[in-house]
Amino acid sequence: MKKAAVIMGSDSDLEAVSGAIKQLKYFGIPYEAHIISAHRTPYEAEQFASGARDKGFGVIIAAAGKAAHLAGVIAAYTTLPVIGLPIKSSTMDGLDSLLSIVQMPSGVPVACVAIGGAQNAAILAAQILGVSDETIAGKLKTFKAEMADSIKAKDKDLQNRTDIF
Ligand code: RP5
Numbered sequence: 001m002k003k004a005a006v007i008m009g010s011d012s013d014l015e016a017v018s019g020a021i022k023q024l025k026y027f028g029i030p031y032e033a034h035i036i037s038a039h040r041t042p043y044e045a046e047q048f049a050s051g052a053r054d055k056g057f058g059v060i061i062a063a064a065g066k067a068a069h070l071a072g073v074i075a076a077y078t079t080l081p082v083i084g085l086p087i088k089s090s091t092m093d094g095l096d097s098l099l100s101i102v103q104m105p106s107g108v109p110v111a112c113v114a115i116g117g118a119q120n121a122a123i124l125a126a127q128i129l130g131v132s133d134e135t136i137a138g139k140l141k142t143f144k145a146e147m148a149d150s151i152k153a154k155d156k157d158l159q160n161r162t163d164i165f
Contacts, residue, residue: 001133002058004125006033007048007074009064009087016087017063019118020125027126027139032057038069045070049077059125062110063118065089068097071110081128084112085121 004024008017017033024031036044052060060078062071063085071084084101088094094115102112113120123143130137158164 001030001135002129003056004029004031004122004129005048005052005057005060006031007036007045007060007062007070008033009035009037009039009068009070010089011035012089013063013065013087016089016116017085017118020061020063020085020122023119023122024125027122027136027143029122029126029129029136036070038064038073039067042073045073046077049074052078053080059083059128061085061121061125063087063121064101065094065097066100068100071101071112072104072108075104075108075110082110083121083124083128084110085118086112086115088115 006017006020006024008014021031021033034048036048038045057080059081060074061083062074064070065087066089068084068086071082075082086094086097086101090096098112098115101110104110111124113124126136126140130140
């Protein structure tokens with residue numbers, strides 16, 4: 001099974017990224033997590049990205065805040081799919097990170113989830129790996145069915161709320 005990489009720009013991103021790691025674990029996807037900064041350790045960013053495919057990775061989640069160039073720089077050095085995760089780590093509430101990630105120039109795409117959307121980053125990573133991995137695809141199917149069941153249960157509870165209706 002291909003591995004997922006979870007790269008974050010700083011140890012201060014760890015808490016916001018933990019939801020992605022938890023979700024990857026839930027799907028049983030092997031992963032590595034690293035702190036690599038596009039600005040503070042650019043050489044390591046290049047080395048990681050350019051070697052990622054040969055090391056068995058199939059997808060890379062890149063989480064960063066402020067001027068969040070990590071996903072873009074990683075994408076510049078690999079043909080693996082890169083998912084940007086904007087972190088709310090500045091006075092601009094993560095909008096700066098979001099725009100830094102999504103506004104990539106033509107030729108170097110980066111997928112992007114919501115600000116703080118760690119769980120979705122992992123689900124999207126699973127969906128990418130699930131294209132060629134039936135085990136992951138099966139777990140995604142179960143996950144979505146359980147999610148639908150929980151919403152239906154909540155709707156049922158709502159219909160029984162005599163305090164509202
Ligand atoms: C970004 O700057 C990191 O991804 C982090 O979100 C933000 C702040 O980093 P620290 O100054 O807390 O290390 O590069």
